[in-house]
Amino acid sequence: MKDLVGLFPYWAVALLMMTGLYIVIAQGNLVKKLIGLGIFQVSVFVLYIAMGVVSGGTPPILETGFVTYSNPLPSVLILTAIVVGVATLAVGLALAVRIRESFGTVEEDELLPLTEPEAPADAEPHA
Amino acid sequence: MSVLDHAPVLVVVLPLLTAPIIALLRSARVAGVATFVVAALDAALAFVLFARTLDGSVISYAMGGWAPPIGIEYRIDLLSAVMACLTSFSAALVAWFLPVSIAPEVTPGDRPRLFAAFLLCLAGLTGMVVTGDLFNVFVFLEISSLATYVLIAAGAGRDRRALTAAFDYLILGAVGATFVVIGIAFLYVVTGTLNMADLGNRLPLAGKRAGVVGASFLFVGLALKTAMMPLHRWLPNAYTFAPAAVTTFLAMTATKVALYLMIRLAVLVFGTPDEIGRINFATVLPPIGLVMLIAGSALAVVSADLKRLLAFSSIANLGLMLVALGLGGAAGIAAALVNLINHAVIKGGMFATVAGIVHRRGSSRMDSLAGLSREMPFAFVFLMIGGMGLIGVPLTAGFVSKLLVVKTAFDLGQTMIAAGVLLSSLISVVYVWRIVEACMIAKPAKPGRRHDVHPIFAAPMALLGVGTLALGIEGGPLLDVATRIAAALTGGAS
Numbered sequence: 317m318k319d320l321v322g323l324f325p326y327w328a329v330a331l332l333m334m335t336g337l338y339i340v341i342a343q344g345n346l347v348k349k350l351i352g353l354g355i356f357q358v359s360v361f362v363l364y365i366a367m368g369v370v371s372g373g374t375p376p377i378l379e380t381g382f383v384t385y386s387n388p389l390p391s392v393l394i395l396t397a398i399v400v401g402v403a404t405l406a407v408g409l410a411l412a413v414r415i416r417e418s419f420g421t422v423e424e425d426e427l428l429p430l431t432e433p434e435a436p437a438d439a440e441p442h443a
Numbered sequence: 444m445s446v447l448d449h450a451p452v453l454v455v456v457l458p459l460l461t462a463p464i465i466a467l468l469r470s471a472r473v474a475g476v477a478t479f480v481v482a483a484l485d486a487a488l489a490f491v492l493f494a495r496t497l498d499g500s501v502i503s504y505a506m507g508g509w510a511p512p513i514g515i516e517y518r519i520d521l522l523s524a525v526m527a528c529l530t531s532f533s534a535a536l537v538a539w540f541l542p543v544s545i546a547p548e549v550t551p552g553d554r555p556r557l558f559a560a561f562l563l564c565l566a567g568l569t570g571m572v573v574t575g576d577l578f579n580v581f582v583f584l585e586i587s588s589l590a591t592y593v594l595i596a597a598g599a600g601r602d603r604r605a606l607t608a609a610f611d612y613l614i615l616g617a618v619g620a621t622f623v624v625i626g627i628a629f630l631y632v633v634t635g636t637l638n639m640a641d642l643g644n645r646l647p648l649a650g651k652r653a654g655v656v657g658a659s660f661l662f663v664g665l666a667l668k669t670a671m672m673p674l675h676r677w678l679p680n681a682y683t684f685a686p687a688a689v690t691t692f693l694a695m696t697a698t699k700v701a702l703y704l705m706i707r708l709a710v711l712v713f714g715t716p717d718e719i720g721r722i723n724f725a726t727v728l729p730p731i732g733l734v735m736l737i738a739g740s741a742l743a744v745v746s747a748d749l750k751r752l753l754a755f756s757s758i759a760n761l762g763l764m765l766v767a768l769g770l771g772g773a774a775g776i777a778a779a780l781v782n783l784i785n786h787a788v789i790k791g792g793m794f795a796t797v798a799g800i801v802h803r804r805g806s807s808r809m810d811s812l813a814g815l816s817r818e819m820p821f822a823f824v825f826l827m828i829g830g831m832g833l834i835g836v837p838l839t840a841g842f843v844s845k846l847l848v849v850k851t852a853f854d855l856g857q858t859m860i861a862a863g864v865l866l867s868s869l870i871s872v873v874y875v876w877r878i879v880e881a882c883m884i885a886k887p888a889k890p891g892r893r894h895d896v897h898p899i900f901a902a903p904m905a906l907l908g909v910g911t912l913a914l915g916i917e918g919g920p921l922l923d924v925a926t927r928i929a930a931a932l933t934g935g936a937s
Binding site: 337340346349350353356357360363364367390393396397400403404407408411412414415418419427430431433434 | 613
């Protein structure tokens with residue numbers, strides 16, 4: 317019980333991580349895949365932030381009277397990772413839009429016959 | 444303090460800062476020239492690093508004057524310098540013909556932004572090899588990956604499947620990179636530091652379990668970027684549908700840098716050339732490498748497209764590098780490094796030639812190669828030199844690579860590995876013969892007149908082709924450098 321409550325953030329991380337990864341693998345819709353990827357990445361953000369917390373600690377601001385404060389480094393690192401996540405999502409969605417324009421679908425099972433190695437090489441009309 | 448003392452950071456910052464400027468340029472022609480100039484300057488900086496570390500000294504550059512391990516450290520030894528030379532020289536060679544090569548695929552308005560993505564990719568790859576900070580590795584990994592997705596998607600101007608290839612790689616690459624961050628998180632939890640050398644000092648003392656978990660995450664993330672089977676799914680499509688110039692650059696650098704990271708992490712963080720955490724190279728890598736060697740070669744035989752054929756051949760050659768690394772110790776690292784450089788030169792030369800062929804013929808399908816030996820003899824000759832290199836014919840770089848692996852395997856009594864390498868060479872004879880057949884024997888629908896590659900492709904093709912022969916005729920200097928690197932990494936014990 318103590319583990320369940322005390323390690324709650326990490327249970328949440330594991331749950332989010334597996335949910336995200338499952339969506340990436342199981343979903344055939346490219347946009348849903350990206351959503352799964354987003355959830356997967358968010359779980360890592362939580363992992364970093366949770367490990368920086370010091371129990372009883374204050375935010376890491378120098379002020380007289382406060383001696384215990386949380387580790388700011390993981391939060392700073394994760395700012396970078398959030399930016400990376402946003403960029404990945406942006407590139408991914410841009411590609412999904414182009415795929416939709418070019419193939420007329422973002423469903424993986426409909427894309428498969430159009431993208432196999434032997435399919436005819438059509439140039440993308442918008443390029 | 445001279446400017447060159449800042450070379451460790453300039454080699455990354457130069458392409459990183461010039462990329463947005465080039466993206467804003469109006470003229471595609473100016474942007475193309477600027478891209479080449481930046482890549483060439485970057486190569487010069489990397490060469491300075493190489494010259495300064497050749498005697499075995501290690502350059503430590505404290506970012507912003509904050510002393511490591513608190514501040515971010517760029518740490519350059521001979522291995523980093525050689526890898527930085529590989530990425531930047533490859534970039535310079537490719538940037539030379541990039542503007543001509545992508546002209547049919549990308550509109551002039553989009554070209555400056557494509558060149559910017561190319562330079563960002565270079566900055567990311569170079570950053571990964573010079574930094575001494577683990578989180579920096581992740582950031583540079585993502586910079587290069589994001590740029591790579593864009594570069595691959597640019598192939599949509601010729602074949603719309605480039606879009607799905609880029610998307611698939613984006614999903615897999617992002618999952619792989621996230622695995623790397625998770626691994627870094629565990630190592631940070633255990634040690635409280637991100638500096639790789641400092642991590643190495645603290646890790647054996649700290650509680651082992653979280654460190655082992657982190658190491659496993661790191662290994663899987665890097666395995667994906669190395670295209671280690673069964674995580675190789677992204678590579679064939681990405682190489683086939685990306686613009687040929689982009690494929691040339693990726694084949695020469697991207698997977699190799701991931702392999703470098705594997706060596707670096709094992710040696711610097713986990714303190715042994717044979718393991719990442721509990722993942723023992725000697726037990727894990729040879730089986731995977733042998734499967735990649737055989738299956739990659741076999742899949743190359745049945746490919747209907749020259750770029751796909753060469754992509755599967757790349758998987759086979761990555762398998763060879765993993766096998767070499769799995770042989771263990773200084774000898775294994777030296778063999779892996781020699782293979783890495785040789786294969787970059789061979790495959791770079793072949794893909795540059797393919798870029799020239801695609802530029803003329805509009806396709807790299809095997810059936811569109813008919814009549815190539817008569818109509819494009821120059822391209823055919825360099826395709827053949829590369830093909831000989833892939834088989835491992837004596838007097839080519841491939842011979843030196845394979846001989847080294849086979850010899851090291853025999854020295855260690857690993858006859859199975861030696862047999863597997865030789866078997867894959869036999870299969871590679873078949874797929875190289877398929878190229879010969881498609882170019883020489885297949886009858887073209889209508890015989891064309893002689894119309895060889897655009898002259899701009901000649902210089903990179905010739906340089907890499909001659910390099911393939913030179914490294915095969917005189918393999919000593921490269922082996923010497925590789926042995927020195929391996930000895931330095933493993934603390935002199937060989």
